[in-house]
Amino acid sequence: MTLVKTVRTALLGLLAFGTMSGVVAAQTNAPLLPKVPPGTVLTIGDPVTQKALEVSGLIKELSFEVKWANISGGPQTSEAFRAKALDVGSVAEIPSIFANWNNLPVRNIAYRERRDPIANPIYRFGVAPGAGIKTLADFRGKRIAFSPGQAQGALVLRALHAAGLKKSDVTLVELPSTGDVYPKALASKQVDVAPLGGVYIRRYIAQYGGDGATLVEHGLRDDPGHLYAPQWVLDDPAKAAALAEYVGLWARATEWVNKNPEIWIKEYYVGQQGLSQDDGEYLVKLTGEQVVSGDWSEVKKRHQETINLLAAELGYKPFDVEKIFDNRFEKTASAALAKSQ
Template sequence: MRKSIRRTVLLTAATSLLAVSCATGDGGGAALTGPLPTEVPPGVALTIAANTARVALTASGEIGKLPFTVSSWPAVGAGPDVIQAFRGGSVDLATNAGIPPIHAHATGFDAKIVAVKVRTKPLLKLATAPGTDIHSLADLRGKKIAFSPGQAQGIVVLRTLRAAGIRADEVELVDLTTPKFLTAQQAREIDVAPLTEPSLTKYLDKYGSEGATAVDTPAVDPLSVLWAPTAVLRDPGKTAAIVEFVKFWARGEVWAWEHPDEWIDAYYVEDQSVSVEDGRRILTTTEQPYFPASWDEAIAWEQETIDLVTGAGYFGDPFPAEALFDRRFEKIAFDAVPAAYRTKGA
């Protein structure tokens, strides 16, 4: 654990120094002000890392109605990979949980959240390696747990340990990004990995017969966000396109919820290669999407998360969560969906 913290702090310090010397490439971090543009000029293109949105818009037929060009849909999902793609200018807009924007800010990269979807139920479960004797949260003590501090999975681990009354120094947190979770688990290098669906189903289908299982956690990761580099948001044409994509993204979430059979076929079966039966079972565990009118509660949750990860020794000092949000976009998703999918808070 101590080595892990030292590595993260050193990386944070090095990246922050680089960020200071480069001024993050976004014009010095000045506030984004003024009204949002209302028309997308001709020739605008975005590179968007949002696979579920791509699938939903394709299956619903809405993708052809986008008033701009999507130059590509990169298969980039893990928060650290998205941040790297943002830094390299290869992605303009991405969807993630709430922690990657915190990670980006803490390492000196300026990006803003432009849309928020909320949930109230746990999204992840703790998948155990074959041969481990883990049946409850209390059994986590002394185990090797996959841990990515810059992703939702890392926050779920910290919240789970806190809920179970287990100190971080009573487990071994193994620094891994989510694409490496399954490989490490299959190699028996870790005992537990927090997984979402359909990765969990794929893992249990393969290793359940050998004793692998999943343990529920009470930890909720309540936010799904769209976010973009501040440098991109300084481009009026791209900002106008992002405004429109937020609407399509929100409506795509609604379409997926209201068309479960089509969604199972398009996403779970065709895109994720799980069976129709597994797709139906997974869908029963999901939650109707909601889009808040106010981001106050989302900001409060991000602040609590900032305090949690910095208090655990990651990402340097606390900072105001408000800095992560471009509140000009606050009601775009909310206004784009029917009343049944709107909520006053998070």
């Protein structure tokens, strides 16, 4: 073998397998490696899928080392990305958009939605006692809890748009959408309206319904869920291959939860989250069936509409949705499901 051929072979080997330090980077349009190179490690912030993989036994199929991080939601994952302490996280639609607006290059690599997003919304609007709100149009002149950079904040803006209202027609009160902050803000009449999710929908009415607390259905799609990763992680060929494997198992774990609601209630909602059996059953019914998409065309279209809306309302510069999707992963989740049937 000539020296030129030897050097060329060595370079091709480096490009194929990458390095854990990320010195050798792969372009996002480069084919994913068919197998995860030995020694690859991913730090994953996806506690719900972690539990589903453990309970289902699918976790045994991981071919690489995983360091699990108890991190979820846009603010936490973005902070961890910046600290280079996380390789992939699970979030809703908005964090990847705001990350790019805040000079944190990330891309979505997996997507799932609810089979019937209108019948099974993630959020409902809680209404403070005495606020006199029955429809979205009644939001005019009201104080609305708002969390920019998170799904709840985007839903507020979508609801205003759907009702023919502008941001100037209401008072947006910035509050973190963590824990029971929103229910308490409603009960104390700090705000008139706030998007509530999960068990807080049920608990808010149970606690304050007697005082006049109510709910308003928004009738909008609020169900997108994503896995997303920083660009520098996706540029590492070994880690990109590991992400592809994880996306496949993530899809299969989603399907397992769909098919095993009673086990999921017992092991996750009751066993891990400490909720009651009734709460677990309520959340399973609230969620409905989750489905994994193998075609991102409609997903991207909705994302572009969200980008444009947020840019117009919050003063950001709109950008092309392709900036936040890594198309190499578009078929990965659905292909894993098809292969496991």
